[in-house]
Amino acid sequence: MVDLGVSKAPAVAGRRPSGVARREWMQEVAALTRRWYLQLVRDRLNLVFSLTQPAFWLIFFGGAMGRAVDTDVIGTTNYVGFMLAGIIAFTVVTNAMTGAMPLLWDKETGYLDKLLSMPMARSSLIVSRFLFQFGVGTAQVLLVFLVAVATAVDIAAGPLGALTILVVAGLLSMSFSAIFTALAFRVPTHGTFFAITGFVTLPLVFMSNAFVPIEAMPDWMAAFARANPLSYAVDAVRTLILDGWAPGVAGSMAILAAFAGICLGLATFEFRRHTGLRVD
Amino acid sequence: MAASVVTDGLTRVFGDYTAVDSLDLSVEEGEIYGLLGPNGAGKTTTIRMLTTLLVPTSGSARVCGFDVSTQPREVRRRLGYVMQSIPWQVNRQLKARELVEIEAGLHHVPPKKVRAAAEEALDLVGLLPFADRTIEQFSGGMHKRLDLACGLLHRPDLLVLDEPTLGLDVQSRHRIWDYVRTLGEGGVTVLLATNYLDEADRLCNRLTIIDRGRAVVTGSPADLKRAVGGDVLEIASSDAASLRDSIAQHDWVNRIVAGDNGNLYVYVDDASRALPEVMRMALGRGLALDRVTYTQPTLDDVFLLHTGTQLREKVSA
Numbered sequence: 001m002v003d004l005g006v007s008k009a010p011a012v013a014g015r016r017p018s019g020v021a022r023r024e025w026m027q028e029v030a031a032l033t034r035r036w037y038l039q040l041v042r043d044r045l046n047l048v049f050s051l052t053q054p055a056f057w058l059i060f061f062g063g064a065m066g067r068a069v070d071t072d073v074i075g076t077t078n079y080v081g082f083m084l085a086g087i088i089a090f091t092v093v094t095n096a097m098t099g100a101m102p103l104l105w106d107k108e109t110g111y112l113d114k115l116l117s118m119p120m121a122r123s124s125l126i127v128s129r130f131l132f133q134f135g136v137g138t139a140q141v142l143l144v145f146l147v148a149v150a151t152a153v154d155i156a157a158g159p160l161g162a163l164t165i166l167v168v169a170g171l172l173s174m175s176f177s178a179i180f181t182a183l184a185f186r187v188p189t190h191g192t193f194f195a196i197t198g199f200v201t202l203p204l205v206f207m208s209n210a211f212v213p214i215e216a217m218p219d220w221m222a223a224f225a226r227a228n229p230l231s232y233a234v235d236a237v238r239t240l241i242l243d244g245w246a247p248g249v250a251g252s253m254a255i256l257a258a259f260a261g262i263c264l265g266l267a268t269f270e271f272r273r274h275t276g277l278r279v280d
Numbered sequence: 281m282a283a284s285v286v287t288d289g290l291t292r293v294f295g296d297y298t299a300v301d302s303l304d305l306s307v308e309e310g311e312i313y314g315l316l317g318p319n320g321a322g323k324t325t326t327i328r329m330l331t332t333l334l335v336p337t338s339g340s341a342r343v344c345g346f347d348v349s350t351q352p353r354e355v356r357r358r359l360g361y362v363m364q365s366i367p368w369q370v371n372r373q374l375k376a377r378e379l380v381e382i383e384a385g386l387h388h389v390p391p392k393k394v395r396a397a398a399e400e401a402l403d404l405v406g407l408l409p410f411a412d413r414t415i416e417q418f419s420g421g422m423h424k425r426l427d428l429a430c431g432l433l434h435r436p437d438l439l440v441l442d443e444p445t446l447g448l449d450v451q452s453r454h455r456i457w458d459y460v461r462t463l464g465e466g467g468v469t470v471l472l473a474t475n476y477l478d479e480a481d482r483l484c485n486r487l488t489i490i491d492r493g494r495a496v497v498t499g500s501p502a503d504l505k506r507a508v509g510g511d512v513l514e515i516a517s518s519d520a521a522s523l524r525d526s527i528a529q530h531d532w533v534n535r536i537v538a539g540d541n542g543n544l545y546v547y548v549d550d551a552s553r554a555l556p557e558v559m560r561m562a563l564g565r566g567l568a569l570d571r572v573t574y575t576q577p578t579l580d581d582v583f584l585l586h587t588g589t590q591l592r593e594k595v596s597a
């Protein structure tokens with residue numbers, strides 16, 4: 001028998017030394033991330049489609065719509081450049097939705113219970129999932145970028161601007177991953193999950209400035225779009241691509257960061273509520 | 281011997297339904313201990329409380345010396361849990377080795393030893409040759425063995441098995457039983473929930489029969505069966521009621537119970553003497569006898585004696 005040396009020493013007053021606890025937490029996150037990663041890469045077809053889909057959107061949708069769009073309305077002759085921000089936002093939202101599904105399946109099949117019977121911190125489950133989603137989202141956005149740059153979009157804010165766009169995409173990804181994860185824990189079955197996400201996702205994207213500027217919308221729709229956090233992400237990204245550094249970018253990012261904070265709080269609350277039937 | 285599991289008035293209520301009602305259990309270290317009862321008896325609810333997945337409504341439970349309500353993480357560190365339903369689809373793309381290694385990480389097996397521990401666990405359940413196959417290629421029996429490997433790879437002090445052979449073919453069941461016995465001989469405490477009489481009879485040192493959330497009786501299979509009496513005559517008759525009245529008058533009858541299947545179960549000290557008596561009486565009074573058999577008492581007789589119903593009938597129903 002291998003001597004495992006798994007520490008079962010009772011924690012003094014319910015606490016283990018913080019170094020041990022941190023090491024254990026990192027190990028949990030690493031193990032779970034490996035599971036998320038293997039689940040994704042073993043599903044080759046799904047991986048290829050979900051990674052390349054946004055780039056295809058940009059090429060086909062952008063190429064076709066570009067000619068039909070009034071350049072006065074969008075304020076630039078570069079529709080692909082205009083649309084890039086919208087595609088990034090759309091990618092992040094759909095990615096966040098599909099990203100909630102592994103946890104949804106774990107919950108529904110009962111594997112979540114098995115996980116919860118193990119001696120891991122509840123937070124490692126959520127944190128590993130968000131970090132992983134963040135990684136996948138970044139890879140998608142990078143791919144869209146490469147395609148966009150190859151099809152003659154210049155990023156006005158330069159390489160640092162591109163990096164900032166990744167940060168914006170990251171914040172947005174975190175927010176929506178959190179929202180959809182909260183939903184996954186809230187709904188009774190996956191049927192409800194898909195009904196709600198199917199209903200909400202497209203209006204959410206189209207009631208923002210992702211593909212149409214707010215100024216071109218009817219008043220009621222513009223009101224929605226201004227309240228839609230997605231608009232602030234799109235605004236920041238679009239400004240960086242088309243105009244370069246502008247004071248509005250920092251403001252948009254601040255709003256986005258606040259939104260991300262609220263969403264993470266909500267997801268944590270729903271996760272606790274769901275797992276609260278159990279003890280911890 | 282120290283106690284591995286102790287519950288005191290453990291109760292769980294869902295709405296107005298009491299799933300587990302004032303359960304007192306005491307499982308010693310090193311025992312293979314059974315919870316035997318029909319579906320819906322409260323076995324899984326009990327296990328969910330002991331594995332810290334469900335808060336007791338009242339009462340308390342200590343597992344491996346720690347309170348499930350106030351020290352759940354200490355309990356989880358010492359626990360191996362093999363669930364009843366096999367959620368293998370959720371990990372279908374993973375290789376067996378990968379899943380076991382991932383769960384080893386979640387149990388804090390030191391990173392350098394993860395590989396060796398995973399291989400050892402897979403070897404114990406005979407899955408090492410299939411370690412690099414994806415889980416979707418496994419049969420039902422192999423899934424259960426993989427679950428078992430995951431449950432014991434971190435050498436838990438207590439292994440909790442919820443219906444470990446449900447839906448498996450005979451060969452797979454015997455294999456699982458062999459592994460559980462090996463574990464028991466190795467000193468692991470095993471808490472086993474089952475509705476299979478033969479499983480409880482063959483594996484458990486002691487067991488508690490549970491029905492409708494309540495503990496009915498506790499003891500070793502041998503003691504429980506001995507308490508039923510010497511032998512059991514099972515009589516199928518179209519005149520069961522009259523036959524029962526006639527038999528009941530005799531002093532060699534310890535007890536008569538009518539089963540859910542309509543047959544009479546006559547508990548006697550010595551079937552070889554009672555059998556001719558029954559025959560003689562039935563013939564003398566012109567009562568029909570369709571079939572008479574006699575057996576040593578089984579756990580089904582124990583269940584019938586204490587609950588008035590038959591587990592066998594409930595499970596097959």
